[in-house]
Amino acid sequence: MSTTKDESSLLFDQPGPRGLRKIRIANWLAGLVFILVIVLILLRLHNPPDGENQLSWELWKPALETEAWTDFYLPGLWMTIKASILAVLGSMIYGFIFGMGRLLPSKIVRTISGVIVEFCRAVPVLMLMIFFWRWFAFSGMSEASYWAVVLSLILYNGSVVAELIRSGVGNLPGGQREASLALGLTQTQALMQIEVPQAIYAMLPAAVTQLIVVLKDTALGSIIMYTDLLQESRRLGSMYFNILQTLVVAAVIYFIVCALLSKLARILPEHMQKRTAATATPVDVEPVAPLAIMDASNVNQIAVAQEVDGNRYGGAPLQHHVHHRGSNASIRQWRHTRYIQGYDETHPESQEEVHNREIPNLWKRKSSETDDDAIDQQNHSTEKS
Amino acid sequence: MNDVLQLFSQYDIPGAFLVNIELTLWSALFSMILGIVLVVMRISPVSSLRTVSAAYVALFQNLPLTIIMVFMVLGAFAQLKLSFSNQFDVNFFWLAVVGLTLYTAAFVCESLRSGINTVPLGQAEAARALGLSFSESAFQIILPQAFRGSVAPLGNTFIALLKNSTVAAAASVATESSSLMSEMIEYHANSIVAIFFIFAMGYVILILPIGALTTFLSNKLAVRR
Amino acid sequence: MSVHTRCVVKGTQGIQTWWRALIAALCAVACVFSLAACGSDKEAGKIRIGIKFDQPGLGFKKAGTYVGFDVDVAKYIAGKLGYSEDKIIWKEAPSKQREAMLQNGDVDMILATYSITDERKKAVSFAGPYFVAGQDLMVRKGETAIHGPQDLNGKRLCSVTGSTSAVTVKAKFASQVQLMEQPGYAECATALFSGIVDAVTTDDIILAGLASASRGRLTVVGKPFTQEYYGIGIKKGDTAFAQQINTALSEMIANGSWQRALAYNTRGAHFKPDLKYNPPVIQKVDEQ
Numbered sequence: 001m002s003t004t005k006d007e008s009s010l011l012f013d014q015p016g017p018r019g020l021r022k023i024r025i026a027n028w029l030a031g032l033v034f035i036l037v038i039v040l041i042l043l044r045l046h047n048p049p050d051g052e053n054q055l056s057w058e059l060w061k062p063a064l065e066t067e068a069w070t071d072f073y074l075p076g077l078w079m080t081i082k083a084s085i086l087a088v089l090g091s092m093i094y095g096f097i098f099g100m101g102r103l104l105p106s107k108i109v110r111t112i113s114g115v116i117v118e119f120c121r122a123v124p125v126l127m128l129m130i131f132f133w134r135w136f137a138f139s140g141m142s143e144a145s146y147w148a149v150v151l152s153l154i155l156y157n158g159s160v161v162a163e164l165i166r167s168g169v170g171n172l173p174g175g176q177r178e179a180s181l182a183l184g185l186t187q188t189q190a191l192m193q194i195e196v197p198q199a200i201y202a203m204l205p206a207a208v209t210q211l212i213v214v215l216k217d218t219a220l221g222s223i224i225m226y227t228d229l230l231q232e233s234r235r236l237g238s239m240y241f242n243i244l245q246t247l248v249v250a251a252v253i254y255f256i257v258c259a260l261l262s263k264l265a266r267i268l269p270e271h272m273q274k275r276t277a278a279t280a281t282p283v284d285v286e287p288v289a290p291l292a293i294m295d296a297s298n299v300n301q302i303a304v305a306q307e308v309d310g311n312r313y314g315g316a317p318l319q320h321h322v323h324h325r326g327s328n329a330s331i332r333q334w335r336h337t338r339y340i341q342g343y344d345e346t347h348p349e350s351q352e353e354v355h356n357r358e359i360p361n362l363w364k365r366k367s368s369e370t371d372d373d374a375i376d377q378q379n380h381s382t383e384k385s
Numbered sequence: 386m387n388d389v390l391q392l393f394s395q396y397d398i399p400g401a402f403l404v405n406i407e408l409t410l411w412s413a414l415f416s417m418i419l420g421i422v423l424v425v426m427r428i429s430p431v432s433s434l435r436t437v438s439a440a441y442v443a444l445f446q447n448l449p450l451t452i453i454m455v456f457m458v459l460g461a462f463a464q465l466k467l468s469f470s471n472q473f474d475v476n477f478f479w480l481a482v483v484g485l486t487l488y489t490a491a492f493v494c495e496s497l498r499s500g501i502n503t504v505p506l507g508q509a510e511a512a513r514a515l516g517l518s519f520s521e522s523a524f525q526i527i528l529p530q531a532f533r534g535s536v537a538p539l540g541n542t543f544i545a546l547l548k549n550s551t552v553a554a555a556a557s558v559a560t561e562s563s564s565l566m567s568e569m570i571e572y573h574a575n576s577i578v579a580i581f582f583i584f585a586m587g588y589v590i591l592i593l594p595i596g597a598l599t600t601f602l603s604n605k606l607a608v609r610r
Numbered sequence: 611m612s613v614h615t616r617c618v619v620k621g622t623q624g625i626q627t628w629w630r631a632l633i634a635a636l637c638a639v640a641c642v643f644s645l646a647a648c649g650s651d652k653e654a655g656k657i658r659i660g661i662k663f664d665q666p667g668l669g670f671k672k673a674g675t676y677v678g679f680d681v682d683v684a685k686y687i688a689g690k691l692g693y694s695e696d697k698i699i700w701k702e703a704p705s706k707q708r709e710a711m712l713q714n715g716d717v718d719m720i721l722a723t724y725s726i727t728d729e730r731k732k733a734v735s736f737a738g739p740y741f742v743a744g745q746d747l748m749v750r751k752g753e754t755a756i757h758g759p760q761d762l763n764g765k766r767l768c769s770v771t772g773s774t775s776a777v778t779v780k781a782k783f784a785s786q787v788q789l790m791e792q793p794g795y796a797e798c799a800t801a802l803f804s805g806i807v808d809a810v811t812t813d814d815i816i817l818a819g820l821a822s823a824s825r826g827r828l829t830v831v832g833k834p835f836t837q838e839y840y841g842i843g844i845k846k847g848d849t850a851f852a853q854q855i856n857t858a859l860s861e862m863i864a865n866g867s868w869q870r871a872l873a874y875n876t877r878g879a880h881f882k883p884d885l886k887y888n889p890p891v892i893q894k895v896d897e898q
Contacts, residue, residue: 238796
């Protein structure tokens with residue numbers, strides 16, 4: 001998160017007049033260098049050592065005219081989107097089943113789900129695709145490449161979603177579970193009816209970012225002859241030998257669609273926050289921390305779990321988390337979980353969130369608060385209220 | 386069972402994995418360097434550097450790796466004549482490394498940025514109070530701590546890199562594991578499931594230790610506070 | 611004020627909406643599934659023909675229609691079988707899915723650079739052949755050093771991933787050749803244009819199609835060194851259908867339509883098929 005926050009503000013003082021001048025010169029110099037690099041590349045494309053001028057309208061026109069859009073890009077984009085949507089929905093269901101599987105009281109179910117999820121996360125998606133493609137074609141399935149793309153993406157992304165659900169449940173305040181148990185629900189009921197629904201809301205923004213990953217990964221389908229956007233743009237290029245140009249158009253389309261989706265992923269958390277007690281975290285474009293047993297992002301939860309285990313003979317509750325003293329090896333959101341999960345009500349002062357207070361704005365004025373700051377504060381206040 | 390053993394003697398399976406590992410190691414090294422450069426640009430006081438870094442990250446995070454790989458061959462090699470060697474095999478290997486590096490560097494930059502978020506403000510303030518300049522405080526105070534704090538996301542990025550190295554097939558690297566797997570399936574369609582599991586288990590075996598190592602390192606290297 | 615005060619059980623209110631969301635998701639899945647499924651149903655009075663969509667000169671999707679030599683042959687045969695052009699449903703038949711498509715009954719026949727081999731005869735039957743192709747080389751116009759595969763030592767050759775044609779060249783003719791594999795022939799042709807490879811190899815008619823689309827800048831060497839019999843794939847054992855197709859094909863060759871279709875689809879490439887084998891002799895349909 002906080003992609004737009006100005007980290008620079010804490011690294012240097014407000015520059016004086018001389019500093020400002022230096023910065024301005026550096027600014028111009030750097031800008032000039034980058035423009036120069038781009039111009040050189042364009043010149044090279046314009047006048048390559050051998051071969052033809054890649055910027056000529058003769059090559060760009062067939063890549064941009066209406067026919068190209070109606071016959072190639074749009075059908076290709078539709079195939080890409082069709083596969084992505086089906087894969088995301090499928091991976092939600094798959095992730096839900098296996099995420100639940102890893103939380104259920106039964107140890108056997110937990111182990112089996114764990115092994116499946118870890119396996120699917122470790123195997124490269126391209127290999128899954130090639131395997132399913134050849135397997136389906138071999139066993140005489142029609143549209144083998146389509147189903148191979150969808151199934152492989154479901155298996156990989158579903159496993160990531162399973163981990164998101166698991167961590168989503170882990171991030172809920174313990175009170176949710178305790179309250180539902182107190183109301184007379186069984187453990188499984190509490191999980192199914194109280195915790196998981198909230199976890200799902202909390203992970204929806206992450207699911208949108210997963211959609212971006214899926215959308216990008218459908219491009220792998222072109223390697224197994226799935227007629228997605230990339231494949232269609234190659235095809236268009238085979239008629240006029242302007243593959244480079246058609247690929248640029250395809251790349252621009254991919255970029256726009258993905259950028260719009262990541263924008264959505266950044267907006268969504270505010271709406272989702274109302275429906276869950278967990279923090280709906282705005283996530284980076286690619287989630288940095290899909291958790292798993294072997295996943296280092298999980299250290300905090302592992303530590304808290306061990307800590308709770310370690311105190312099973314009772315005695316005075318710990319004043320500070322062992323983990324708090326041990327490590328800060330985590331990205332910011334996971335730090336919240338530690339404090340909230342192990343809240344010690346005899347020492348509310350230990351809740352002081354050392355690392356999450358507002359960063360004084362040295363570089364920018366108060367008025368230039370970014371959206372992310374606002375979200376930060378919102379998260380901050382919900383946890384404190 | 387005999388068929389499977391025969392596959393091992395007929396094809397150089399460890400060799401194919403070695404190609405993937407080499408791709409990963411070189412790309413990891415270069416993307417680390419490029420990622421650090423990007424993150425320094427991102428936190429620098431010079432706004433044009435910040436813009437370029439942000440644009441780079443946005444661009445490469447929103448493009449499929451496959452298309453980048455295809456561009457490396459048809460754009461960088463065919464048009465810009467970016468060539469590493471007269472030997473095609475060597476050349477495509479390095480083009481794939483460049484493609485993977487460009488792509489991964491964007492994620493390395495974001496991982497390091499999330500690491501910078503874990504460094505308490507006081508560290509930067511103290512550095513400034515001591516009179517350190519931007520580069521001194523960045524390279525001596527902030528980045529070392531940020532690096533230790535971002536071991537976990539970096540580990541995930543590099544695990545993804547290892548898996549992404551199979552996409553080098555799109556850049557004509559014909560000796561890496563997914564290409565070898567297709568080739569084997571082509572000629573031994575009957576043992577397709579066995580072939581798939583050989584390669585899949587290869588990746589599980591490669592990735593689990595990296596995951597364990599990352600968990601260990603992120604605890605070990607964490608800054609005690 | 612501290613954390614535990616807001617521990618209201620939120621799930622109870624969320625539960626209905628949660629189920630609703632899940633049901634909606636399932637509906638959406640069902641929708642996409644049914645969309646995907648409706649591609650394969652059979653329509654009465656129409657014929658479904660599998661072709662390539664991405665091979666200029668043979669089978670290529672362009673402006674909503676299909677053009678190429680395979681397409682023209684297919685149209686002629688379909689016409690003789692009693693299907694006008696609007697009664698043809700064109701389907702894409704990627705190389706690795708051709709047998710499966712015939713076995714499943716997704717298509718009635720396939721004309722997609724489909725070589726007749728004994729291996730394939732185990733799974734499907736063939737009518738034809740309608741063309742005898744041969745592996746050849748395509749070079750830049752004005753290239754003087756390459757007259758055949760034996761000249762490729764020290765040169766760079768492009769072929770398509772998973773095809774054996776480049777391996778054949780390397781094994782039989784030029785051991786010092788450097789190979790580049792690309793996912794499609796168009797990528798190879800682009801590479802040839804820009805000078806990073808010196809030749810492209812595959813069947814001559816495919817090369818002729820590419821050369822024809824290249825606005826006269828690429829040319830086929832014209833010395834094929836293998837023979838590939840392109841057949842019309844049909845469902846295994848349907849000899850009556852094969853007989854009908856062969857009759858139509860013989861007629862097409864006899865009345866000159868075959869030659870016209872070939873000339874039209876390779877125009878500008880100065881392409882001459884291997885005259886020793888072309889026009890092909892239609893084999894008797896053997897009882898299988």
